[in-house]
Amino acid sequence: MTDDRKIEVHAIIIAWSGWIEAAQSICAAIEPVVDNLSTIWSDAQPEDQTGPGEWIRVPNEQFFGPKLSKGLDVASGQHVLLIHADTKCDDWARLVRRCKAAFVSYPEIGVWAPAIENTFWAPEVVALSRLPGKLGLHTAAHTDGIIVAFSPEIVQRLSELGPENNNLGWGVDHAAVAYTRCKGKLVVYDPDVSVWHNPSTGYNGKEAEWQMQSFLTQLSATERDQISLLQGYVRDRRRKLKRKRSNFRSLLKRLSLS
Numbered sequence: 001m002t003d004d005r006k007i008e009v010h011a012i013i014i015a016w017s018g019w020i021e022a023a024q025s026i027c028a029a030i031e032p033v034v035d036n037l038s039t040i041w042s043d044a045q046p047e048d049q050t051g052p053g054e055w056i057r058v059p060n061e062q063f064f065g066p067k068l069s070k071g072l073d074v075a076s077g078q079h080v081l082l083i084h085a086d087t088k089c090d091d092w093a094r095l096v097r098r099c100k101a102a103f104v105s106y107p108e109i110g111v112w113a114p115a116i117e118n119t120f121w122a123p124e125v126v127a128l129s130r131l132p133g134k135l136g137l138h139t140a141a142h143t144d145g146i147i148v149a150f151s152p153e154i155v156q157r158l159s160e161l162g163p164e165n166n167n168l169g170w171g172v173d174h175a176a177v178a179y180t181r182c183k184g185k186l187v188v189y190d191p192d193v194s195v196w197h198n199p200s201t202g203y204n205g206k207e208a209e210w211q212m213q214s215f216l217t218q219l220s221a222t223e224r225d226q227i228s229l230l231q232g233y234v235r236d237r238r239r240k241l242k243r244k245r246s247n248f249r250s251l252l253k254r255l256s257l258s
Contacts, residue, residue, distance in 0.1 A: 006104050007079055007100060007103050007104055008035040008036070008078045008079065009034050009035055009036075009078065009079045009080070009081050009096065009099065009100055009103075009149070010034070010035060010036040010037070010038065010074070010075035010078040010079065010080055010081070011030055011034040011036070011037045011038070011053075011080075011081045011082075011083060011096070012038055012039075012040060012068075012071035012072075012074075012075060012080055012081070012082050012083070013026055013027060013037070013038070013039040013040070013041075013053075013083050013084075013085060014039075014040055014041075014064060014067050014068070014071070014082065014083070014084045014085060015039055015040070015041035015042075015085040016041065016042050016043065016060075016063075016085070017042070017043050017044045017045070017060070019085035019086050020041065020043060020049050020085075022085045022086065023039050023041065023051065023085040024049075024051035024052070026083060026085060026087075026092055027039060027051045027052040027053050028051070028052050029092035029093055030083075030092050030093060030095075030096050031052040031053055032093065033093045033096045033097060034081070034096055035078070036053075036054075036075065036078065037052060037053030037054065038053055038054045038055075038056060038071060038074050038075070039051060039053060039054070039055045039056065040056050040058060040067040040068075040070050040071050041055060041056070041057055041058070041067075042057065042058050042059060042060045042061075042062055042067070043057075043060060044060050054074070056070060056074070058070060061167075062167065063167050063168050063169060063203065064084075064145075064167075064168060064169025064172070065163040065164055065165065065166035065167045065168065065169040065172070065211075065215075066163070066164040066167060067169075068082070068158070068163045068169060068172060069159070069162065069163045069164035070164075072155055072158055072159045072163070073159070075155065076155070076156075076159070077152055077155075078152060078155070079100075079103055079149060079150065079151055079152060079155075080149060080150045080155050081096065081099055081147075081148075081149040082145065082147065082148050082149065082150070083147050084145075084146050084147065084197075086197065086198040087116075087146060087147055087195050087196065087197050087198070088195065088196045089114070089193070089194070089195045089196075090194070094193065095114055095147075095193050095195070098114075098135070098190055098192065098193050099112055099114075099149050099190075101135060102135060102137060102188065102190065103149070103151065105133060105135055106131065106133075106137070106186060106188070108184075108185050108186050109151060109185065109186045109187075109188055110150065110151050110153065110154045110176075110179070110180030110183065110185035110186060110187065111143060111148060111149070111150060111151075111154060111176050111177055111180050111185075111186075111187040111188070112148070112149040112188055112189070112190070113140070113143040113144065113147060113148045113149070113188070113189045113190070114147055114189065114190050114193035114194065114195045115189055115190065115191050115192075115193060115194050115195070116144050116146055116147060116194075116195050116196075116197055117194065117195065117196045117197060118196060118197045118198070118199040119144045119146060119197055120144070121142045121143055121144045121173075121234075123138070123140075123189055123191060124241060125234055125237050125238055125241065126140040126141045126142045126143065126189070126234060126237075127139075127140060127141075127189075128140060128141055131186075131188065135190070135192075136190075136191065136192055137188045137189070137190055137191075138188060138189055138190075138191060139186055139187060139188055140187050140188060140189045141177075141187075141230045141233045141234055141237075142173070142174075142177055142187070142230055142231075142234060143173060143177065143187060143189055144173055144197075145169065145172050145173040145176075146195075146197050147195050147197075148173065148176070150176060151185070153183065153185075154176050154179060154180055157175070157176075157179045158172065158175060158176060161175055161215070161218050161219075162218075163215070165215070166211050166212065166214070166215040167211060168203055168207065168208040168211050168212075169208075170208040170209065170211065170212035170215075171211075171212035171213075171215045171216050172215075174212075174216060174227050175215070175216065175219060175223070177226070177227075177230065178219060178223040178224070178226040178227050178230075179219075179223055181226045181230070182220070182222050182223055182226055
């Protein structure tokens with residue numbers, strides 16, 4: 001695998017009530033292989049928490065957007081690997097190494113992600129094409145902000161958009177992908193690194209949608225066009241996959257009756 005010491009990765013862990021211990025575990029697993037490590041956390045309980053790396057507490061009413069903003073501030077100028085604490089991976093250190101290797105092997109990558117289970121943006125829906133090379137990466141129409149890595153240029157663009165004003169944080173991944181595409185860079189996912197995500201949420205989806213739409217009004221016309229084009233591709237892909245599954249179920253039913 002390509003030497004992974006040529007870039008610096010600042011890992012940002014997002015943690016909140018109920019997921020503090022999980023964040024501590026993730027930090028312990030990745031601290032030896034990241035260059036910098038910060039956990040942005042909140043909790044309803046008054047006790048302070050800590051773990052490997054830097055721990056920065058924010059008010060409990062602050063969700064993903066403000067926490068991301070704080071993380072981007074402390075990681076300015078570096079590649080950022082963003083990890084939500086409600087995720088699981090069999091080998092966190094390997095995930096970091098694969099992430100680093102991807103950015104080293106393909107400097108044109110703007111957004112990298114693993115293959116995430118239990119997400120709206122499933123790999124089979126967003127996959128575009130396989131990149132040449134030993135890593136086996138795939139370009140993607142979209143990815144998910146649950147676990148994602150950004151090049152310094154994308155970090156800078158997200159900081160400019162002020163995610164602290166988008167409390168629940170929906171749409172940050174849209175903005176990152178759109179800007180990456182507009183700059184002629186790559187959005188990729190690694191099918192060789194699997195991550196499981198807890199699918200539950202503790203907030204109002206309608207409020208998150210409203211905040212997202214407000215946040216995305218800041219984007220340029222070309223960025224918004226990219227979002228529309230990519231969402232159109234994903235919708236079409238979902239329809240095709242649904243039709244394919246339906247046909248497969250019909251075939252199984254006919255075979256069982258024959």
